[in-house]
Amino acid sequence: MERLIGILSELHPEVDFENSDKLIDNNIIDSFDIVTLIAEINDEFDITIPVEEIVPENFNSAKALFCLIERLQNNE
Amino acid sequence: MNGVSMQFTSYSFLLFLLVLFAVYYLIPKRFQWMLLLVASYVFYSFVGIKYGIYMLATTVSTFFTGRKLNSLSSKQAEYLASNKDALSKEEIKEYRQRIKSIRKRWILLCLLFSFGILAVLKYTDFGISNINSVAKIFNPEWSLPVKNFIIPLGISFYTFQSAGYLIDIYREKYKYESNFLKFALFISYFPQLVQGPISRFDDLKKTLFEEHSLDRENISFGFQRILWGYFKKLVIADRLYVAVKTIIGDTQEFTGVFVLLGMLFYAIELYADFSGGIDITLGISQALGIRQAENFNRPFFSKSIAEYWRRWHITLGTWFKDYMYYPVSLSKPVTRLSKFCKDKFGKPVGKRVPVYVSTLLIWFTTGLWHGASWNFVVWGLLNAVVIVVSHELSPLYERFHGRYHISHTFIFRLFQVVRTFWLMCFLRTLDCYPGVGKTFRMVGTVFTNLNIRELLQGGFMKLGLTVPDYIVIIAAVGLLLAVSLAQRTGSIREKIAKKPFVSYCVNFALFLSIIVFGAYGVGYDAAQFIYSRF
Numbered sequence: 001m002e003r004l005i006g007i008l009s010e011l012h013p014e015v016d017f018e019n020s021d022k023l024i025d026n027n028i029i030d031s032f033d034i035v036t037l038i039a040e041i042n043d044e045f046d047i048t049i050p051v052e053e054i055v056p057e058n059f060n061s062a063k064a065l066f067c068l069i070e071r072l073q074n075n076e
Numbered sequence: 077m078n079g080v081s082m083q084f085t086s087y088s089f090l091l092f093l094l095v096l097f098a099v100y101y102l103i104p105k106r107f108q109w110m111l112l113l114v115a116s117y118v119f120y121s122f123v124g125i126k127y128g129i130y131m132l133a134t135t136v137s138t139f140f141t142g143r144k145l146n147s148l149s150s151k152q153a154e155y156l157a158s159n160k161d162a163l164s165k166e167e168i169k170e171y172r173q174r175i176k177s178i179r180k181r182w183i184l185l186c187l188l189f190s191f192g193i194l195a196v197l198k199y200t201d202f203g204i205s206n207i208n209s210v211a212k213i214f215n216p217e218w219s220l221p222v223k224n225f226i227i228p229l230g231i232s233f234y235t236f237q238s239a240g241y242l243i244d245i246y247r248e249k250y251k252y253e254s255n256f257l258k259f260a261l262f263i264s265y266f267p268q269l270v271q272g273p274i275s276r277f278d279d280l281k282k283t284l285f286e287e288h289s290l291d292r293e294n295i296s297f298g299f300q301r302i303l304w305g306y307f308k309k310l311v312i313a314d315r316l317y318v319a320v321k322t323i324i325g326d327t328q329e330f331t332g333v334f335v336l337l338g339m340l341f342y343a344i345e346l347y348a349d350f351s352g353g354i355d356i357t358l359g360i361s362q363a364l365g366i367r368q369a370e371n372f373n374r375p376f377f378s379k380s381i382a383e384y385w386r387r388w389h390i391t392l393g394t395w396f397k398d399y400m401y402y403p404v405s406l407s408k409p410v411t412r413l414s415k416f417c418k419d420k421f422g423k424p425v426g427k428r429v430p431v432y433v434s435t436l437l438i439w440f441t442t443g444l445w446h447g448a449s450w451n452f453v454v455w456g457l458l459n460a461v462v463i464v465v466s467h468e469l470s471p472l473y474e475r476f477h478g479r480y481h482i483s484h485t486f487i488f489r490l491f492q493v494v495r496t497f498w499l500m501c502f503l504r505t506l507d508c509y510p511g512v513g514k515t516f517r518m519v520g521t522v523f524t525n526l527n528i529r530e531l532l533q534g535g536f537m538k539l540g541l542t543v544p545d546y547i548v549i550i551a552a553v554g555l556l557l558a559v560s561l562a563q564r565t566g567s568i569r570e571k572i573a574k575k576p577f578v579s580y581c582v583n584f585a586l587f588l589s590i591i592v593f594g595a596y597g598v599g600y601d602a603a604q605f606i607y608s609r610f
Binding site: 039 | 174249397398402403427467
């Protein structure tokens with residue numbers, strides 16, 4: 001989780017990612033950020049986030065994103 | 077059937093709607109969706125039944141491909157479930173890959189077919205004219221004849237809608253629709269054929285195939301929205317159309333300040349025309365008990381172009397984002413390119429490559445979607461450039477805001493809104509003048525020969541509008557602005573509905589103003605919606 005928060009904070013240092021749960025709904029991260037984020041996560045966690053997983057439920061909070069990463073790690 | 081117009085603004089369409097509403101609520105509810113299917117094809121037959129063949133071809137190919145994709149998924153799930161102990165991890169992976177590649181072939185074939193029809197009908201002449209332009213350099217005598225295909229109504233909308241459905245099935249977002257007739261209704265549902273919105277199957281099916289009782293709120297809200305749509309279209313858009321057409325039509329006379337005025341008028345005309353049409357569409361749907369996605373969210377209050385595109389033609393923007401931007405950004409070639417750039421030029425460049433490559437590609441396609449001409453291609457690419465440059469400059473903005481603390485002041489927000497509005501106005505001129513060169517020349521006159529005095533000395537009266545026309549425009553646009561501002565705190569229709577008398581008065585006033593102030597007669601063209609040509 002710490003590694004993920006690190007990646008997110010590098011993208012938007014001003015956002016409190018530990019407590020935000022409406023990152024997409026409130027336009028805190030946009031489509032540019034998502035693509036950058038996915039590339040970083042794929043590299044860092046050695047997974048491939050497929051396009052069909054790009055839904056608000058998976059990107060609205062750091063916690064949801066971390067669950068996605070864990071799920072993909074277990075599947076791969 | 078020739079000679080009978082089925083445009084939203086025609087009397088025959090209003091009659092068609094009245095008959096449809098009456099029959100819809102009189103027949104047994106289980107037949108309602110079937111009636112809508114028949115009504116949709118009847119509506120399309122007035123446009124030209126032979127063009128319905130294209131829509132039917134897309135419907136049939138998408139339906140059967142969706143079924144095939146679904147059956148391959150089910151087959152895979154069954155096989156893996158029954159052999160889960162017998163197969164190794166590698167064998168499971170290999171089997172999944174094999175099924176995936178078969179599914180990929182099916183979807184590509186079907187998308188190629190649907191987009192092929194769109195490409196041939198919409199872009200053949202654009203391709204031929206470009207070939208002819210190049211050939212002219214080598215041999216002035218030689219040229220290919222243009223085909224002049226008639227573009228079927230709604231083809232850009234229903235092709236994208238059917239492609240979205242198919243991609244969702246491919247991604248296993250939901251199961252395919254097993255009833256062919258219900259699927260045919262999803263593609264052909266008549267209110268959305270003129271200018272969208274581009275619906276998602278999982279969203280629209282919730283209400284499209286349901287049984288609907290006569291509901292007072294749905295009918296009242298629906299008709300109110302239809303009236304508001306006609307008000308925007310007939311009172312504002314069709315009146316401003318006259319002035320915009322006059323300004324664009326004479327590039328010798330109307331330069332400088334007139335071009336600027338044309339930009340302002342066209343912005344309001346386009347918004348009133350497109351959002352008015354969408355209001356009519358969503359109003360019809362609501363009166364039928366059907367919910368469709370919103371296509372606008374007060375776009376002229378946007379503080380940046382990226383935000384503007386999240387609030388204007390929302391369903392097209394989200395379509396491109398979900399079905400093109402993300403797949404392209406995360407595709408293997410773009411990922412490889414990104415890694416290459418990261419190794420060669422460092423992490424910041426590598427990070428930007430997928431985002432910027434996809435942005436340029438998406439905007440190139442968005443431009444082409446709007447029309448087969450270089451004007452639209454340049455318009456799309458300029459949008460991309462502004463978005464990318466804004467993104468690059470954002471650290472600079474943040475430093476500026478950190479230093480001066482003005483980003484939350486009303487004046488600064490107003491500045492951002494006005495800046496975005498005029499930036500979009502400049503880009504939109506490519507939609508008006510024929511040819512990219514001519515467009516830039518005309519925009520150039522704003523800076524080289526503004527000449528405001530010419531406008532103030534009777535210039536307004538040269539644009540085909542009278543003093544009463546201007547009074548109507550100012551009052552109507554004032555009302556539009558007031559409504560937009562009031563919408564910040566929620567739905568106005570819900571607020572009005574709490575006071576029935578006010579609600580009746582509003583409906584009556586809207587109806588009366590459409591009849592009295594609607595732009596009809598010689599010189600006006602109430603038939604065409606701008607976006608119906610896309």
